[in-house]
Amino acid sequence: MVSNYEKNYELIGHLLRRASFGANKKEIEIYAQKGYSKTVEELLYPSNTNSMPLDLIRRHHPEQSAGFESAGTACNWLYNMVTTSDPLTEKIILFWHNIFATGYSKVTIGKVLFDQLKMFKLYGMGNFKNLLIKLSQDPAMIHWLDNHDNHKGAINENYGRELLELFSMGVGNYSEDDIKECSRAFTGWTLQNLEYSKELAIRNSIWPYGKISWRYEYNEKDHDNDTKTFLGETGNFNGEDIIEIICKQPATANFLSRHLYNFFVADEPPVPQWPYIAPKDPKAIEILSKAYFESNYDIKHMLNVLFNSNFFKSDNCRYAKIKSPVDMVAGIIRLTKEFESPKTEILERNFQMIFMGQELLNPPSVEGWHQGTEWINTGSLTERLNFASKQITNISNPGTKSIIQNIIKENQDVNDPKEIINHCLEELGYINLSDNSLNVLNEFIGLDKNNNKITEKNIKNLLKLIVSAPEFQKV
Amino acid sequence: MISVTKSTSPIVEYHNTIGLCTMEGRGFMFPVDTAFDSNGYIYTINRGHKADPRTIRITKYNIHSEFFGTFLSYGNNDGQLLTPSSIAIDKNNNIYTCDELTSTVTIFDSNGKFINKWGHKGKGKSDLDGPTSIIFDQNEDIYISDQYNHRIQKFTNEGKFLLSFGSYGNNNSQLNLPWGISIDNNNNIFVANWRNNRIEKFSDDGKFIAQFGNYGNKEGELNRPSSVVVDNKEYIYVADWGNERIQIYDNKGIYISQIRGQATVSKWAQEFLDSNLEEASARSKANLKPDISQFNNDPHEESSHIEEFFWGPTSVKIHKNKLYVTESNRHRVQIYNILT
Numbered sequence: 156m157v158s159n160y161e162k163n164y165e166l167i168g169h170l171l172r173r174a175s176f177g178a179n180k181k182e183i184e185i186y187a188q189k190g191y192s193k194t195v196e197e198l199l200y201p202s203n204t205n206s207m208p209l210d211l212i213r214r215h216h217p218e219q220s221a222g223f224e225s226a227g228t229a230c231n232w233l234y235n236m237v238t239t240s241d242p243l244t245e246k247i248i249l250f251w252h253n254i255f256a257t258g259y260s261k262v263t264i265g266k267v268l269f270d271q272l273k274m275f276k277l278y279g280m281g282n283f284k285n286l287l288i289k290l291s292q293d294p295a296m297i298h299w300l301d302n303h304d305n306h307k308g309a310i311n312e313n314y315g316r317e318l319l320e321l322f323s324m325g326v327g328n329y330s331e332d333d334i335k336e337c338s339r340a341f342t343g344w345t346l347q348n349l350e351y352s353k354e355l356a357i358r359n360s361i362w363p364y365g366k367i368s369w370r371y372e373y374n375e376k377d378h379d380n381d382t383k384t385f386l387g388e389t390g391n392f393n394g395e396d397i398i399e400i401i402c403k404q405p406a407t408a409n410f411l412s413r414h415l416y417n418f419f420v421a422d423e424p425p426v427p428q429w430p431y432i433a434p435k436d437p438k439a440i441e442i443l444s445k446a447y448f449e450s451n452y453d454i455k456h457m458l459n460v461l462f463n464s465n466f467f468k469s470d471n472c473r474y475a476k477i478k479s480p481v482d483m484v485a486g487i488i489r490l491t492k493e494f495e496s497p498k499t500e501i502l503e504r505n506f507q508m509i510f511m512g513q514e515l516l517n518p519p520s521v522e523g524w525h526q527g528t529e530w531i532n533t534g535s536l537t538e539r540l541n542f543a544s545k546q547i548t549n550i551s552n553p554g555t556k557s558i559i560q561n562i563i564k565e566n567q568d569v570n571d572p573k574e575i576i577n578h579c580l581e582e583l584g585y586i587n588l589s590d591n592s593l594n595v596l597n598e599f600i601g602l603d604k605n606n607n608k609i610t611e612k613n614i615k616n617l618l619k620l621i622v623s624a625p626e627f628q629k630v
Numbered sequence: 631m632i633s634v635t636k637s638t639s640p641i642v643e644y645h646n647t648i649g650l651c652t653m654e655g656r657g658f659m660f661p662v663d664t665a666f667d668s669n670g671y672i673y674t675i676n677r678g679h680k681a682d683p684r685t686i687r688i689t690k691y692n693i694h695s696e697f698f699g700t701f702l703s704y705g706n707n708d709g710q711l712l713t714p715s716s717i718a719i720d721k722n723n724n725i726y727t728c729d730e731l732t733s734t735v736t737i738f739d740s741n742g743k744f745i746n747k748w749g750h751k752g753k754g755k756s757d758l759d760g761p762t763s764i765i766f767d768q769n770e771d772i773y774i775s776d777q778y779n780h781r782i783q784k785f786t787n788e789g790k791f792l793l794s795f796g797s798y799g800n801n802n803s804q805l806n807l808p809w810g811i812s813i814d815n816n817n818n819i820f821v822a823n824w825r826n827n828r829i830e831k832f833s834d835d836g837k838f839i840a841q842f843g844n845y846g847n848k849e850g851e852l853n854r855p856s857s858v859v860v861d862n863k864e865y866i867y868v869a870d871w872g873n874e875r876i877q878i879y880d881n882k883g884i885y886i887s888q889i890r891g892q893a894t895v896s897k898w899a900q901e902f903l904d905s906n907l908e909e910a911s912a913r914s915k916a917n918l919k920p921d922i923s924q925f926n927n928d929p930h931e932e933s934s935h936i937e938e939f940f941w942g943p944t945s946v947k948i949h950k951n952k953l954y955v956t957e958s959n960r961h962r963v964q965i966y967n968i969l970t
Contacts, residue, residue: 210854210872213930213942214809214824215730217660218679220942221959222934226681266934351916354909361651362909363899364960365941368934370920499680499713499731 161190168585172630175242177486195462198243206239215497222266225259229515230501237488247279256523263359271295283452294369303345307379310338327430328406336383340397343378412443422527439466474629480511492554543622548615572600592624642966649962650898656697658961659685663716663945667723675717695897701742709744728761748789756791780805795836803838810857822855842883850885869943874929891940
């Protein structure tokens with residue numbers, strides 16, 4: 156028997172805004188019949204993982220097939236986000252992309268970034284140690300942080316420093332010597348065809364026949380095999396040993412937990428401020444850190460604990476995060492079901508995210524994108540409102556058509572504006588609006604003067620206002 | 631007809647490669663199809679990428695890699711295309727092109743001057759939805775692969791509807807997102823039945839004759855075939871797009887052999903390298919044929935690393951006893967002598 160609490164549509168709507176890209180009324184109601192806990196389980200262990208078939212995409216988009224530049228790969232990813240039946244995996248890829256932020260501006264091959272996303276998909280919800288090993292062997296990351304220039308006897312600290320500072324432990328939990336020793340352990344972790352790959356990347360060369368993909372290579376001759384001392388332990392460490400030591404640090408558990416909290420629960424300050432500003436909810440970090448160790452660093456277990464926690468389900472964290480541009484665009488597209496097959500408009504949707512301030516595969520720095528209110532400025536807000544209101548009223552989108560038809564059908568005999576507004580909010584995913592926003596909608600609704608009934612025009616105007624409301628800018 | 635045997639003698643022999651990846655001018659950007667006029671000119675149509683409309687064009691050249699310019703631009707006006715998919719040339723050397731998005735046929739003269747445009751998008755009898763291949767028969771009538779309507783449409787060269795055949799499904803004669811089509815010397819129509827992983831053979835009035843192929847990556851098996859062509863001796867060449875190879879069958883669909891690609895540095899590519907010495911130097915030391923075993927038997931992955939392999943073979947055409955393979959992802963045309 157599923158309890159009333161478990162069937163709570165608004166709670167499930169909250170979960171699906173965070174662990175997915177939102178959901179429509181029908182989807183929420185189907186999940187509600189199963190209950191909240193079962194919904195979390197299905198998100199973590201989906202029974203099917205369908206999305207738009209890759210062969211279909213490649214046939215219609217050779218630029219995506221060839222992984223030529225970043226837009227093709229970003230569009231390919233957007234197709235997955237908006238068509239997948241396994242949205243949490245896409246959300247986790249986005250989570251890692253924001254932390255292990257790797258950019259096309261330096262990598263210059265879309266295919267290599269596609270491979271990195273594929274790696275996040277395979278390992279992003281598994282064991283954190285395995286993920287860090289794969290990350291350290293990822294060709295895009297090796298080039299992005301210059302580990303191919305990290306040689307025995309002539310270390311380049313770039314990767315070693317970011318591995319500790321941004322990818323695992325955070326500033327204040329290691330010394331400069333640890334960075335050097337860490338870097339020594341990763342010497343020889345490089346790329347095949349290094350000289351040619353670097354030359355083509357530096358020139359962003361497409362010649363003679365497009366781009367050639369990259370492959371990881373371990374160069375034993377260039378690896379520093381001498382003894383190293385790292386975080387108090389001494390041995391002839393290779394990269395895997397360093398990651399083993401990193402993963403058992405409480406600082407790593409706290410750092411990863413705070414990242415998960417920041418992404419899924421509530422906005423935290425930017426990462427550089429973390430050493431100086433305490434977490435918003437230290438107890439939540441403690442709970443997640445405990446989950447990290449009790450599961451031997453398993454990300455999926457941490458997510459299970461997070462989504463079932465009181466701090467996540469609390470009313471206080473509903474609409475407590477600003478939607479990222481990806482959340483906004485992918486969420487609207489999933490509602491409107493614009494892409495049931497490949498269409499050239501996917502390029503414009505990618506541009507839309509860029510205009511709102513988030514260019515996938517081209518983060519502003521190694522820190523990724525800052526979350527929270529930094530997403531909103533006068534320019535980006537205008538883009539958000541224009542995009543959302545245009546798409547949600549475009550009835551050539553099957554999802555939009557269905558939403559409007561449902562609202563008309565449900566309100567044929569209804570002339571109470573509040574009830575009509577409520578139906579609209581339900582259709583868009585059981586959205587909760589403030590009294591202030593509801594008052595604006597009430598004032599605006601303007602039913603047909605002749606029969607006091609709702610018209611398609613009324614509904615479109617209402618939908619435009621709802622997606623322009625402050626609450627719709629949040630998750 | 632299931633392919634089971636393999637010939638020991640080669641059917642084709644590598645001749646040369648033409649191409650260079652360029653945004654505009656001499657070269658290609660995501661080329662998808664190639665056609666030939668009676669004056670020795672070759673025309674390759676580039677699907678390009680709308681993020682950079684310059685890339686959408688037809689490149690005119692000859693077998694000796696002499697370049698004669700480009701024409702066609704991005705757009706929806708006369709003489710423009712949005713998503714070029716295919717090209718064919720009539721006996722007067724007029725060039726017929728299909729636009730997948732607008733579902734139209736646009737005709738140019740051999741100098742690239744716009745002549746006419748016909749066709750409209752829809753599901754009705756004479757409509758098109760995503761035309762993806764165009765060919766002429768000996769009477770100068772036109773067959774078009776009507777992708778999203780899962781059928782083949784026949785028109786006069788002025789666009790008057792003549793007949794239609796094929797329907798959506800997986801049974802004999804049924805189609806699922808057909809791609810390339812061709813016609814043999816006996817006026818039989820061959821269709822690359824893309825999503826059904828097989829080749830269909832129809833008479834010129836649309837009667838089903840035969841089919842061969844089934845899904846897989848073993849010899850003779852197909853993974854999303856994109857194009858098919860038949861030579862004078864009735865050997866059938868199939869662009870096995872998902873397996874990144876060309877497979878050759880006899881006239882009964884019995885597998886004979888396959889090629890994976892042997893591209894060399896084209897004349898245009900060599901001229902680029904001659905004037906970009908740093909790249910040429912780094913390239914000369916690179917291993918462009920890395921160990922194939924590290925790519926987990928994934929043809930797409932293999933071709934993304936091994937430069938000589940076909941990558942995105944979207945069209946096979948035969949002209950003067952040579953096989954032309956247009957590769958969208960490698961921006962070139964590989965040419966093979968037919969030895970049969």
